[in-house]
Amino acid sequence: MLALRKSANKLLLGPPGPSPEELDELLCVAMRVPDHRKLAPWRFVVFEGDARDRIGAELADILSARGAPEPQVAEAAKSMVRAPVVVMIVSSPVDDGRTPVWEQELSAGAVCYNLLLAANASGWAGVWLTEWPAFDPDAAIRLGIGSSERIAGFVHIGTARAQTPERERPTLDAKVTRWP
Numbered sequence: 001m002l003a004l005r006k007s008a009n010k011l012l013l014g015p016p017g018p019s020p021e022e023l024d025e026l027l028c029v030a031m032r033v034p035d036h037r038k039l040a041p042w043r044f045v046v047f048e049g050d051a052r053d054r055i056g057a058e059l060a061d062i063l064s065a066r067g068a069p070e071p072q073v074a075e076a077a078k079s080m081v082r083a084p085v086v087v088m089i090v091s092s093p094v095d096d097g098r099t100p101v102w103e104q105e106l107s108a109g110a111v112c113y114n115l116l117l118a119a120n121a122s123g124w125a126g127v128w129l130t131e132w133p134a135f136d137p138d139a140a141i142r143l144g145i146g147s148s149e150r151i152a153g154f155v156h157i158g159t160a161r162a163q164t165p166e167r168e169r170p171t172l173d174a175k176v177t178r179w180p
């Protein structure tokens, strides 16, 4: 139920997760987002199984080469195996000379959230993260991000080992005005 929607705790996600076929269905749903001029300015990269360890090793390698403390390197190595499935959503704007990149990036954000909602609707828990790799030039190279692209998020999908406690939400009074 959307009124009670909440994200999973990234540290309390585990197996099982969607099968490749189930994930394909979720990705089809995720793509049904508002998209000005139908540019489809986003793409997905799926990390499942051992691929999660391989990308974790690449991320750890980046930090290690920078002399980061060992616990940080170890955390990076494990960062993609917290959930059974991780989907990277890449904002990939199309230069058609008239559609603002901002609009296209918003559409990519909508894809991230739609994927999360689709996963929830199918009974999976999930969370939308960026963390440092989304903003790191070296990570971008290892993740195959093009010069005009940006990482909109990593949506981690699986099963929650514990319920996330409810958190305080903004009130309508704080956020809504009515045009007089």
Ligand SMILES: Cc1cc2nc3c(=O)[nH]c(=O)nc-3n(C[C@H](O)[C@H](O)[C@H](O)COP(=O)(O)O)c2cc1C
Residues within 6 Å of the ligand: 005, 006, 007, 008, 010, 127, 128, 129, 130, 131, 132, 152, 153
């Ligand atoms: C673009 C974006 C990036 C986020 N990145 C992180 C992150 O790197 N780490 C994190 O703990 N939460 C991150 N969050 C927040 C979680 O997705 C989530 O919203 C938060 O844990 C609160 O849970 P809720 O969705 O139930 O309100 C991000 C949210 C957004 C929209």
